[in-house]
Amino acid sequence: MSASKPIVNIAAYKFITFDDTVEKRSAFRAICEELGLKGTILLSPEGINLFLAGAREGIDGFLSWLRADQRFADIEAKESYYDRQPFTKMLVKLKREIITMKNPLIRPEEGRAPAVNAQTLKRWLDRGHDDHGKPVVMMDTRNAFEVDVGTFDNVVDFRIDKFSEFPAVVEEHKPEFAGKTVVTFCTGGIRCEKAAIHMQNVGYDSVYQLEGGILKYFEEVGGAHYSGDCFVFDYRTALNPQLEATDTTQCFACRAVVTPREQLSPYYVEGESCPHCRKAMRENAPEGAAA
Known part of the structure; x- marks a missing residue:
């Protein structure tokens, strides 16, 4: 420090x-x-x-x-x-759950799915396969607006709006991951800990969780194979791979994430509005009305 x-x-x-x-x-x-x-x-x-x-x-x-x-x-x-x-x-x-999945059968206290640390994951991604020769697929368990701030390269992103949607969608897409090693990840490790257990329960045969999530990965190996920043739930909004706060912010009005590029828009007024507000107004305006 x-x-x-x-x-x-x-x-x-x-x-x-x-x-x-x-x-x-x-x-x-x-x-x-x-x-x-x-x-x-x-x-x-x-x-x-x-x-x-x-x-x-x-x-x-x-x-x-x-x-x-x-x-x-x-x-x-x-x-x-x-x-x-x-x-x-x-x-x-x-709270009923420290991360809401609405699946009471998932109890990480009783046993975790296998975890992969940052150094090993980077080595796998450098090679394009795990230690057994299986292709490695990165699966983001976060909500869509978080993913949009930054994520791993070539990621699987189901565009979920809340974590409780994850169990059904990942089960639906299971056949697409046959013969591959799937690494689930999230901001700090908590969501992917539940996610990986559920995936094992529904029949994924090679699934890992990223130990410590994106933040631990940044801390140990930096931003290799990662594009953008990592959304965090405080007033910093996003951290770069050096774990430094960035210029990304959230709109006070609609809570959308506003990138530095979007802050150049005439519709961005700090503390009042942003381009996402403008888009929502246009989409919701009565036909023929100005927005």
Whole structure:
């Protein structure tokens, strides 16, 4: 961390039985407020998912506190740095799932699908096949608007709007991946962990999850075989392969991702509108009406 980027951002999750979320919610909120942290923590019977930012000592203090609970003693956090606080609030939410798939039979705590680390994946992509000679296919498990910010080259993208759509669409397309090794991926690893298990359950015979997701891949090997940036769910909007915030932003009005190129449009007014708003207005306007 450099002096010019004093804020530490962490993302972490763990699938584990967590049946006292209601009781623990106030403790999580209190420790974060005491340490001056902001962000979002999701507590669920299936585990925890968190995005936090603050000073180094605050982040370290929180992780020490969290790991004192034996259920989270081995939780790993991915770090990046920023020159200002990317969150405006500190939220601790109770959820049914830490990532919504609406498939209660998927329980990563009971066993994960095989994982591939960043260095091995890069080697496979350099060669065009895995260690057994099978062609490697990258499958994006994120929502379409995230994919549009950046993804791996030659990716399979089902253009889903929410993760709960993934199980049905991936089962429908299973015959297309016969004889191939499929590597699922997402931002930080949580979605592809569920995705890979489901794919095994429906008969995919060679499927892996990218350990730590795109952010861990960026951290360990940079942007090889990846085009664009990685969407993140905070005010930075997107990170480049150097884990630096980019000029990509989100529209305050419609929440669409607005690239630097789109920000040159006369329809982009910071905090008010963007080209995506304009397109939606034109599509929804009554016939013959100006938009």
